[in-house]
Amino acid sequence: MDPGAHGPLREDLLRWWEANGRHAIPWKRHGDGSRPGSGEPLDPFGIWCAEVMLQQTQLAVVLPYWRRWMAAFPDVEALAAASEHDVLMLWQGLGYYARARRLHRGARRLVGLESPAPPGTTTGDPWPRTLEGWMALPGIGRSTAASILSSAFDLPQPILDGNVQRVLARLMAHPAPPKRALSHFWQLSEAVLDPLRPRAFNQALMDLGAGVCTPRQPACNACPWHGQCAAYAAGDPGRFPVKDTPRSVPFQVIGVGVVRDAEGRVLIDQRLQEGLLGGLWEFPGGKQEPGEAIPATIQREMREELAIEVEVEEELITVEHAYSHKRLRFVVHLCRWRSGEPQPLASQQVRWVEPAELDTYPFPAANARIIAALQKRIAAG
Ligand code: SF4
Numbered sequence: 001m002d003p004g005a006h007g008p009l010r011e012d013l014l015r016w017w018e019a020n021g022r023h024a025i026p027w028k029r030h031g032d033g034s035r036p037g038s039g040e041p042l043d044p045f046g047i048w049c050a051e052v053m054l055q056q057t058q059l060a061v062v063l064p065y066w067r068r069w070m071a072a073f074p075d076v077e078a079l080a081a082a083s084e085h086d087v088l089m090l091w092q093g094l095g096y097y098a099r100a101r102r103l104h105r106g107a108r109r110l111v112g113l114e115s116p117a118p119p120g121t122t123t124g125d126p127w128p129r130t131l132e133g134w135m136a137l138p139g140i141g142r143s144t145a146a147s148i149l150s151s152a153f154d155l156p157q158p159i160l161d162g163n164v165q166r167v168l169a170r171l172m173a174h175p176a177p178p179k180r181a182l183s184h185f186w187q188l189s190e191a192v193l194d195p196l197r198p199r200a201f202n203q204a205l206m207d208l209g210a211g212v213c214t215p216r217q218p219a220c221n222a223c224p225w226h227g228q229c230a231a232y233a234a235g236d237p238g239r240f241p242v243k244d245t246p247r248s249v250p251f252q253v254i255g256v257g258v259v260r261d262a263e264g265r266v267l268i269d270q271r272l273q274e275g276l277l278g279g280l281w282e283f284p285g286g287k288q289e290p291g292e293a294i295p296a297t298i299q300r301e302m303r304e305e306l307a308i309e310v311e312v313e314e315e316l317i318t319v320e321h322a323y324s325h326k327r328l329r330f331v332v333h334l335c336r337w338r339s340g341e342p343q344p345l346a347s348q349q350v351r352w353v354e355p356a357e358l359d360t361y362p363f364p365a366a367n368a369r370i371i372a373a374l375q376k377r378i379a380a381g
Pocket of ligand 1: 167170213214223224225230
């Protein structure tokens with residue numbers, strides 16, 4: 001592909017962006033709120049944290065979290081020095097908690113509290129200026145690394161997040177799903193990138209995908225590229241990007257016990273460090289076996305995971321929760337502790353806590369509704 005052929009595409013997009021882009025995004029501005037001049041660096045710490053938050057979450061949801069996060073951890077040193085408990089508490093509700101732990105670990109490596117330091121960093125300047133340097137940090141793939149480099153330092157790195165894949169797939173009416181033609185899509189992103197204004201161009205491309213070339217019903221009449229867009233010319237932009245046939249998502253029922261002792265304290269446990277929700281707290285429970293009634297599931301799980309006997313009482317709430325790879329139904333019962341000292345047989349630790357204290361522990365999103373139901377039940381007597 002001849003990069004010179006993309007001059008008009010770049011000019012049209014950048015002109016549209018100057019008038020219509022999302023210019024108020026706080027991490028794309030200096031601390032005093034001003035827009036950076038071309039080439040002028042921005043704070044890599046704020047951009048890195050925002051990029052990781054945006055990996056699985058929409059901008060509108062991320063904004064208040066990012067502001068609270070930056071108020072608590074204004075720089076990489078503050079994040080590196082924080083406890084994991086405080087980091088997870090601030091992340092609570094954003095989901096995909098591994099992202100918070102990776103940011104924390106990354107900060108500790110950038111300031112030298114853990115090794116190895118990412119390649120290309122020095123004591124005076126912890127911030128990498130290369131893809132390899134950023135990709136050496138936990139949870140940073142090529143597109144996130146490129147986005148940080150172009151946003152923070154205005155370096156000419158192409159990006160390929162979901163928005164950009166969709167716009168390019170439509171622009172070219174690409175016949176394959178982007179995931180199956182990644183190297184071609186990287187070449188496209190590199191070919192259209194404006195080497196003289198990479199920060200502005202990449203941001204414009206993301207803003208176009210987020211606000212105009214949206215997944216459903218793209219606003220082609222408002223699009224600066226509609227004159228050059230192959231999917232628009234074909235009359236059916238919604239057909240692109242081409243998709244693979246969807247896989248069916250497994251479904252599981254989980255029996256959960258909110259176990260209380262004679263003083264009304266509640267038993268919670270902290271998950272093992274690995275996995276999607278590692279390190280978070282939860283109410284104990286586990287998968288329902290075929291043919292098993294939920295009270296039996298809960299009693300079995302309490303025995304296997306905590307070495308305690310409980311009496312299962314009435315249902316407190318049922319919560320449905322969908323992850324990208326599975327759907328879960330949590331059937332939650334109140335339980336009375338009968339015997340056995342709780343042991344962390346399948347967790348890091350177990351703890352009896354007052355119901356009012358539950359808000360001070362980081363829980364996965366599905367548990368927030370359980371806590372609310374429990375507190376309502378207690379208030380109702
Ligand atoms: S013309 Fe429509 S489909 Fe093509 S890039 Fe613009 S918004 Fe997307």
